Amino acid sequence: MAILTPYAGLLAFVYLVLTFRTIMFRGRLRVGIGDGGDKSLQRAIRAHANFSEYVPITLILLLLLTSVGAGPGLLHGLGGALVIGRILHGYGVSQVQEKLIFRQIGMVLTTGVIAVAGGYLLWVFARVGLAG
DSSP states (O other): OGGGHHHHHHHHHHHHHHHHHHHHHHHHHTOSSSOTTOHHHHHHHHHHHHHHHHHHHHHHHHHHHHHTTOOHHHHHHHHHHHHHHHHHHHHHHHOSSOOHHHHHHHHHHHHHHHHHHHHHHHHHIIIIITTO
C-alpha cells in the first residue's frame, strides 16, 4: 500500500489545482451555481468533475492490486500513468482553445490503467479466488 502514497499525494494536489481554478473562475464571474454561460468556467468545471469521476475508482483498483501482491513495477507504472494521464487530461479540457491530443492521451492513460488493473484483479481471482 505504501508504494501508492506518492501517486495519491500527487493526485491530491492535481485535484486541488483543478478545485482552486474552478473557484477562481466562479469568484471572478460571480457565478455560484452553474457556469453562467462562460466557456472557461464550463471547462474548469468539467476538468474538475472528470477528475472526481475517474480518480477515486482508479485509486481503489490500485489499492486492491497491492492486496493481491501485484509487483512494484506494475504499481509504479500504473500510478505514474494515472498521474500523467490526469495532468494531461486536466490541462487539455481546461483550455478554451483545446488541443485535443492532451485530452486524448490523458484518457487513454487513465482508461488504460483501469483496464490493466481490472484485468489483473480478474486474472488473480480466476487463478486463486475460484480455488479457495
